[in-house]
Each structure stands twice: as structure tokens, then as C-alpha cells.
Amino acid sequence: MKKRRKKGMPSFNVSMILVILSLLSFLSLTSAQAPIYRYHSCSNESTFTPNSTYQFSLNHLLFSLSSNATRESGFYNATAGQTPAATIYGLFLCRGDITTDACRDCVATATTEIVQQYCPVGKVAVIWYDDCMLRYSNRSFFSTMEEEPSYVLLNLRKLTEQDSFGKLVEATLNDLVPQAANAPSGVKKFATKEVSSMEFQTLYSLVQCTPDISSSDCNMCLRGAMTKLPKCCDGNQGTRGGRVLYPSCNLRYETNPFYQIQSVRTLSPTPTPMSRVTRSKGKIITIAIVVPIAVSLVLCAMIYYLLRRRARKKYNALPAENGASGITSIESLKFDLATIEAATHKFSDEQKLGGGGFGVVYKGILSNGQKIAVKRLLMNSEQGPDTKEFKNEVILAAKLHHRNLVRLLGFCIEGEEKILVYEFVPNKSLDYFLFDSKKQRLLDWSTRHKIIEGIARGILYLHEDSQLKVIHRDLKASNILLDEDMNPKISDFGVARIFGVDQTEGNTSTIVGTYGYMSPEYAMHGQFSVKSDVYSFGVLILEILSGNNSSSFDQSDTATDLLTSAWNHWISGTFLKLLDPSLRDSYSTNEVIRCIHIGLLCVQENPADRPTMASINLMLNSNTVTLSSPQKPVFFRHRKSEPNMP
Ligand SMILES: *[C@@H]1O[C@H](CO)[C@@H](O)[C@H](O)[C@H]1NC(C)=O
Ligand SMILES: *[C@@H]1O[C@H](CO)[C@@H](O)[C@H](O)[C@H]1NC(C)=O
Ligand SMILES: *[C@@H]1O[C@H](CO)[C@@H](O)[C@H](O)[C@H]1NC(C)=O
Ligand SMILES: *[C@@H]1O[C@H](CO)[C@@H](O)[C@H](O)[C@H]1NC(C)=O
Numbered sequence: 036m037k038k039r040r041k042k043g044m045p046s047f048n049v050s051m052i053l054v055i056l057s058l059l060s061f062l063s064l065t066s067a068q069a070p071i072y073r074y075h076s077c078s079n080e081s082t083f084t085p086n087s088t089y090q091f092s093l094n095h096l097l098f099s100l101s102s103n104a105t106r107e108s109g110f111y112n113a114t115a116g117q118t119p120a121a122t123i124y125g126l127f128l129c130r131g132d133i134t135t136d137a138c139r140d141c142v143a144t145a146t147t148e149i150v151q152q153y154c155p156v157g158k159v160a161v162i163w164y165d166d167c168m169l170r171y172s173n174r175s176f177f178s179t180m181e182e183e184p185s186y187v188l189l190n191l192r193k194l195t196e197q198d199s200f201g202k203l204v205e206a207t208l209n210d211l212v213p214q215a216a217n218a219p220s221g222v223k224k225f226a227t228k229e230v231s232s233m234e235f236q237t238l239y240s241l242v243q244c245t246p247d248i249s250s251s252d253c254n255m256c257l258r259g260a261m262t263k264l265p266k267c268c269d270g271n272q273g274t275r276g277g278r279v280l281y282p283s284c285n286l287r288y289e290t291n292p293f294y295q296i297q298s299v300r301t302l303s304p305t306p307t308p309m310s311r312v313t314r315s316k317g318k319i320i321t322i323a324i325v326v327p328i329a330v331s332l333v334l335c336a337m338i339y340y341l342l343r344r345r346a347r348k349k350y351n352a353l354p355a356e357n358g359a360s361g362i363t364s365i366e367s368l369k370f371d372l373a374t375i376e377a378a379t380h381k382f383s384d385e386q387k388l389g390g391g392g393f394g395v396v397y398k399g400i401l402s403n404g405q406k407i408a409v410k411r412l413l414m415n416s417e418q419g420p421d422t423k424e425f426k427n428e429v430i431l432a433a434k435l436h437h438r439n440l441v442r443l444l445g446f447c448i449e450g451e452e453k454i455l456v457y458e459f460v461p462n463k464s465l466d467y468f469l470f471d472s473k474k475q476r477l478l479d480w481s482t483r484h485k486i487i488e489g490i491a492r493g494i495l496y497l498h499e500d501s502q503l504k505v506i507h508r509d510l511k512a513s514n515i516l517l518d519e520d521m522n523p524k525i526s527d528f529g530v531a532r533i534f535g536v537d538q539t540e541g542n543t544s545t546i547v548g549t550y551g552y553m554s555p556e557y558a559m560h561g562q563f564s565v566k567s568d569v570y571s572f573g574v575l576i577l578e579i580l581s582g583n584n585s586s587s588f589d590q591s592d593t594a595t596d597l598l599t600s601a602w603n604h605w606i607s608g609t610f611l612k613l614l615d616p617s618l619r620d621s622y623s624t625n626e627v628i629r630c631i632h633i634g635l636l637c638v639q640e641n642p643a644d645r646p647t648m649a650s651i652n653l654m655l656n657s658n659t660v661t662l663s664s665p666q667k668p669v670f671f672r673h674r675k676s677e678p679n680m681p
């Protein structure tokens with residue numbers, strides 16, 4: 036990156052640039068810019084009386100916070116107050132890239148202004164500046180993920196390449212979310228990325244969570260925040276900049292640099308011209324005050340010239356950028372056959388976890404104690420992809436990281452053996468619990484709802500958020516694994532790709548899927564798309580609600596199947612009769628009805644009528660989105676409840 040920038044340097048007098056740069060960096064050291072206020076929220080219902088013990092606690096808290104604001108972590112939480120009624124909890128979070136001095140300045144400003152200007156008597160407050168966030172409350176909120184109050188700020192200036200820009204924003208943020216969420220403890224939950232492309236300027240993106248929340252909460256928070264951005268790619272809604280501010284996390288993207296690239300990328304010891312200009316942009320105002328206007332005009336002209344030159348150069352230099360980063364090496368994903376045989380006791384029957392499309396799954400333990408699930412693919416040499424293609428697909432699938440997906444750790448390819456190695460998920464699959472009259476009871480309503488939401492997020496990631504669009508094609512209860520906390524993890528994704536079955540939307544003669552979950556157009560005509568997954572998801576929802584297996588119905592011809600019974604209850608308004616009796620009264624009627632409604636929308640005959648996973652996620656997470664009325668699903672006869680193996 037640095038090298039390219041150097042090449043892209045304008046060819047005018049180098050010493051002149053140095054003068055500008057040294058001047059600017061001097062100014063940036065001497066004149067700190069006042070923190071820029073963005074938004075605040077202040078409780079007007081719960082207030083305290085001036086001069087009360089609460090006020091005393093608050094002052095104490097704000098003092099603790101501001102005196103701890105030079106910490107390297109850019110974050111501090113504190114409590115103050117002697118009595119429970121006067122106890123107050125607070126924290127601040129500085130943007131991950133700023134210096135400790137800038138952090139101190141921002142927190143100092145925030146602690147002063149919040150009580151003097153914005154929230155003199157509120158017990159609960161949060162305030163955002165460009166560089167930091169401060170919040171406090173009379174309620175303990177540490178380690179809790181919170182999305183309210185929230186604030187969304189959009190830069191509505193249009194771009195010509197709206198759709199591809201929207202996609203780039205989504206892809207980039209999706210890349211950043213796991214980086215921030217999975218930061219090891221003690222490291223800031225913070226990530227930034229610059230991406231350039233031929234069509235438009237560089238995209239600068241940033242995500243950050245408060246470090247007190249867990250990785251999964253951080254992930255959830257940021258993914259929630261992403262849904263507040265205008266939906267990508269529906270033509271004219273795009274924006275060239277946006278930010279979402281939540282108490283527990285925030286994200287921002289712009290087409291101009293707004294964070295210090297240099298201090299994030301500690302790799303380059305000498306500053307690039309780029310980041311210098313960046314850093315100083317905000318200081319132009321100061322220059323105008325300090326030095327004569329004529330000089331500042333010259334400076335501005337030069338900076339403009341510099342930027343222009345850079346921008347122009349960029350168009351020539353950019354294509355290398357996209358593919359260059361984050362290549363997962365093949366070596367790191369490769370497992371020896373000997374290792375796998377040792378881990379699985381030579382694929383012994385005791386280690387067998389189950390079969391599935393494309394192969395048999397074994398449990399294994401590596402010599403370091405790590406548990407793995409090993410999928411031994413059934414394919415002969417004429418079938419399936421060649422070795423190179425196989426490896427490429429594995430690398431792509433290994434890059435898919437999401438808390439609701441089973442992680443692919445690697446592969447083994449030796450002789451005839453083709454093996455995929457996955458993370459081991461402890462709690463068996465959803466069907467194990469759902470379709471067993473005793474174990475059903477372990478799934479109460481909130482667990483089931485959580486499972487539905489998790490699956491929806493996982494599929495959304497596969498469909499839209501990951502850089503490669505993955506259609507699962509075999510979503511079913513036995514492909515949903517559950518971890519210790521009953522969080523769902525989708526397994527077996529990308530296998531169709533790895534197996535070499537084409538993945539783009541279209542027609543296929545190789546039908547991979549399970550009857551009962553397959554959409555009519557796929558089962559009958561081999562037509563598949565993301566909407567076939569939506570159909571399967573709808574069936575899953577109805578199964579999760581009813582505790583009935585969609586494909587168990589066709590054992591007897593007289594039984595009406597799951598969709599029929601769901602539809603009939605829908606029409607007659609007897610929603611709750613669909614429910615698994617073991618749920619008793621533990622459910623929320625509204626949530627149940629909403630889930631049935633979504634389920635029925637998903638299983639409509641016409642794929643175009645089915646909602647996208649993005650809208651489904653929205654529907655699941657918000658009660659304010661109104662849903663359309665579902666059409667009656669078609670009831671085609673299932674032939675068999677066996678997966679159709681190619
Ligand atoms: C609190 O503020 C909100 C928004 O400013 C306003 O709608 C609400 O009526 C206020 N409540 C009270 C009790 O003043
Ligand atoms: C916070 O203060 C409000 C209003 O004074 C009060 O209703 C609420 O119970 C307090 N919350 C806690 C956790 O003390
Ligand atoms: C709060 O106390 C200070 C000194 O104890 C006093 O000067 C001030 O007037 C008091 N303010 C109010 C609102 O009572
Ligand atoms: C930091 O916070 C603690 C506890 O909140 C407080 O006792 C201390 O004075 C603060 N300041 C410094 C510099 O540690």
C-alpha cells in the first residue's frame with residue numbers, strides 16, 4: 036500500500052510537500068481540535084435534584100472517568116456512590132485510533148458539556164462525539180449489550196455507482212465485524228479498513244464495540260447496527276457515508292478518511308503522504324486563523340492539487356488492491372490423513388456422528404485436545420471437482436466466519452480421500468431435540484425464538500453478507516447444530532460448492548436437498564436460488580414452532596402435512612393450536628403469531644413472493660414492520676424423506 040502510494044505521488048517539487056507536511060504535522064501537534072459533538076440522549080423522566088447525593092456521586096463518577104482517560108485501552112468504567120439509591124455507573128469509549136491525549140481531551144469535554152449543556156439533571160445520559168462516547172445511568176449496564184438509544188447519521192450525497200458501492204459497504208462492514216468482535220481480551224474491539232475500486236473513491240470504514248461486552252454481543256450489536264443503514268442495492272437509496280451510534284457499539288463509513296490510518300496500521304513506520312493529509316484535514320480551519328489568509332489559500336490549493344493528483348493516480352493503480360488482502364494460505368488449512376486417522380481412530384464406527392449429503396461425519400480429537408468434526412466425502416475420482424478447484428472452494432468456505440455458522444477449519448486431500456474438518460459443536464443437532472417428545476421440553480419458547488433468529492442471521496450472512504454468495508441448498512433441522520448455550524450453528528454450507536456442483540442461480544439436474552424442505556420449483560424443476568433457502572427456512576420455522584418433522588407426515592397418506600396444518604390454523608385463526616404442546620404457556624403469543632406469519636410467507640409457491648433473508652431478519656427483530664398476507668402454499672406430494680445424493 037505504502038509502495039503504491041509513493042508511486043502515486045505527484046511529481047511536483049518534493050521539498051514543497053515536505054514544507055507543507057512539516058507545517059501541518061506541527062500544527063496537528065500544537066493545536067488540538069475541539070471534539071466534535073454528534074448527539075446525546077438524556078432521560079427527562081428520571082432526574083435528580085441539584086445538590087443531592089446523586090449529584091455528588093455523578094460529579095465523583097465524572098471525575099474518575101476523566102482522570103482515567105489516558106489509559107491505553109481508550110475505555111474505562113467506574114461506579115460511584117455510597118448508597119444504592121445514589122449509586123451511578125458510567126463509562127467512556129474513545130475511538131480506537133486516536134491518541135491517549137485526544138481521548139483525554141474528548142472525555143474532558145464530554146464530562147463537562149454533558150452536565151453543563153446537555154443533561155443537567157438527567158440520571159441517565161449518553162453523549163457521542165466524533166472521538167468518544169460517554170454514558171452513565173443509575174442502573175448497572177456493564178457487560179450488557181445495549182442498542183438504545185441509537186442514532187443514525189447518513190450522508191445523502193449520491194454516488195453514481197450506488198449499487199456496487201452499497202455492496203462494497205456491506206461486504207466491508209461484514210469483514211470488519213468479526214475482526215472487532217473476535218479481538219482477544221485486552222485488545223480493543225475495533226477494526227478499520229480502506230477499500231478502493233475503479234468506480235469510486237476509497238471507502239473508509241470503521242466498527243467498534245465497548246470492550247466490556249462479549250464477542251457474540253459485539254457481533255450482534257454491530258450486525259444490528261448494520262441493519263439501520265439503508266438497504267443496499269435497491270437503486271436510489273444509497274448514501275456515501277453513514278454511521279450508526281449505539282451505546283455498546285458504533286460503525287461508520289465514508290468516502291473520505293476520518294480515522295488515522297497510520298496508527299491503526301502500525302506496519303509502516305514512516306507516515307505516508309496520504310495519512311498526513313488525512314490527519315490534517317480537520318486542521319485547515321486552524322491554519323486559517325493562525326497564518327495569514329493568503330498562505331492558507333495557497334496551502335488549500337496545494338492540498339487540493341495533491342488530493343486531485345492522488346485521486347487521479349489511484350484510478351490507474353487500484354485493481355491490485357481488492358484481491359491482495361487476507362489470503363488464507365492453503366498450508367494453514369491442510370490436515371494430514373495420518374492426523375485425521377489418529378483423531379478419529381481410523382474412522383471407527385464409535386466415532387461416527389451421522390451421515391448426510393456427500394459424506395459421513397466423525398467426531399475426532401486432535402493431539403492438542405481440540406475436538407473436531409470430520410466429514411469424509413463420498414466421491415469417486417470421476418465425480419466432483421479436481422484437486423485445485425476443491426482447494427479453492429475450501430479456502431473460500433474457510434473464510435466464512437459467523438457465530439451462526441459451523442466453522443470450517445480445514446481439509447485433507449490424499450489419494451482418494453477428500454475430507455473436510457469442522458469445529459466440533461457439542462450439543463447435537465436441532466432435530467435431536469425437536470423431534471423427540473422427551474427432549475422437546477428442553478426447548479422453551481425463548482430458546483426456540485433465539486434459534487430461529489440465529490438461523491436467520493446465519494443464512495443472511497451466507498446469502499448476502501459474505502463476499503461469496505452461498506446458497507445452502509440443504510437447510511434442515513439436522514443441519515442446525517446447537518452449542519452449549521443452544522445457539523444455532525448452520526452446518527454443511529458450501530458443500531455443494533466444494534463438491535463442484537455449480538452454485539449460481541439457475542437450473543440443475545443435480546438436486547441436493549431433502550424432501551420436505553425443498554421448494555417446489557427446486558424439487559420439481561431443479562430451479563434454485565436464495566429463495567429456495569428461504570423456503571427451507573420457512574419449513575424450519577414451522578417445525579420449530581410445532582415440534583413436528585415436515586417429512587414425517589408423508590409416512591401415512593392420510594396425515595395432512597405441516598404446511599397444510601399451518602395454513603389451516605392460519606386461515607381459521609387458531610394459531611396456537613399449531614404449537615408444540617410441550618411449550619405450555621411459556622410463549623409470547625405475539626412472537627408466535629409473527630413467526631407463523633413469517634414461516635408462511637417463506638413457503639409461498641412463487642419464489643418472488645417470498646421475502647429475502649434481509650427482510651426476514653428485519654421482521655424478526657422489529658415489531659413495527661408490517662407483514663404482507665401470505666398466499667396459500669402448494670402441497671406437492673413428497674416422494675421420500677431421504678436426501679437425494681448425487
Ligand atoms: C421526554 O422527552 C421526549 C423527547 O424529547 C418527549 O417526547 C417526552 O414527552 C418527554 N417526557 C417528559 C416526561 O417530559
Ligand atoms: C433510576 O432512577 C429512576 C428515577 O429516579 C427510578 O425509577 C429507578 O428505579 C432507578 N433505577 C435503579 C436501578 O435504581
Ligand atoms: C448547592 O450548594 C451550594 C453550596 O453548598 C450552593 O451555593 C448552591 O446555591 C446550591 N444550589 C442549589 C440549587 O441549591
Ligand atoms: C481512576 O478511577 C479510579 C476508580 O474509579 C479512581 O479511584 C482513580 O482516582 C481514577 N484516576 C486515576 C488516575 O487512576
Ligand SMILES: *[C@@H]1O[C@H](CO)[C@@H](O)[C@H](O)[C@H]1NC(C)=O
Nearest residue numbers: 111112113114177178247248
Ligand atoms: C467495570 O465493569 C466490569 C464488568 O464489565 C465490572 O466487573 C467492574 O466492577 C467495573 N468496574 C468498576 C470500577 O465499576
